[in-house]
Amino acid sequence: MKLQSVLLIDDNDVDNFIHRRVIDIMAFAQSVHACTSVKSAKEFIDTLVRSQENLPEIIFLDLNMPGENGFAFLEWFKEFSAKYPNQSKIVILTSSNNQADVDHVFSYTNVIKFITKPLKKDDLLQISP
Numbered sequence: 001m002k003l004q005s006v007l008l009i010d011d012n013d014v015d016n017f018i019h020r021r022v023i024d025i026m027a028f029a030q031s032v033h034a035c036t037s038v039k040s041a042k043e044f045i046d047t048l049v050r051s052q053e054n055l056p057e058i059i060f061l062d063l064n065m066p067g068e069n070g071f072a073f074l075e076w077f078k079e080f081s082a083k084y085p086n087q088s089k090i091v092i093l094t095s096s097n098n099q100a101d102v103d104h105v106f107s108y109t110n111v112i113k114f115i116t117k118p119l120k121k122d123d124l125l126q127i128s129p
Contacts, residue, residue: 003029003057009041009073010034010062010093019060019093019119026124029058038068042076055088058127060119063094063101070094074108081110091127093119 006029008016016034023032033056035041041059048055059077063070070092077090092105092114105111115123 002027004054005029005031005033005056006058006060007041007044007056008032008034008060008093009038009065009070010060011036011065012062015062015117022119022121022124026121028124038065038070038073038076041073045080049084055086057088059088059090060093061090062117063092063096063105071104074105074111077110078108089127091115093117 006023008019010016010019013036016036020032020034023029033044035044045055061070061073074090077088081088088110089112090108090110091112092101094101094115095117097116102114105114113123113127
């Protein structure tokens, strides 16, 4: 079954292009939205809530970004989820393979997987609904 929507949060446009392409080739989701900053991702999610639209089922999140990083998004999303319970799951999609980062991200209940870039077909098969 194909997901309704996914969100990519990564400051690298090339990575977003590649990851969107893999998602499209695998027919993983009907719609893919990409944000290049945590700020724009939070604004996008807030817009969905205000318009009473469903949140993305999967959020692919890079950890290393300028300004607010992926950990800042995880903190925000934890508070957001307390106010607006939702079914969104977060997949960390990053170039980091630091064990401390891996351990830290799994302290957030919405995080379901840690993937080192780039996103591959096998990665999507492992998280398919």
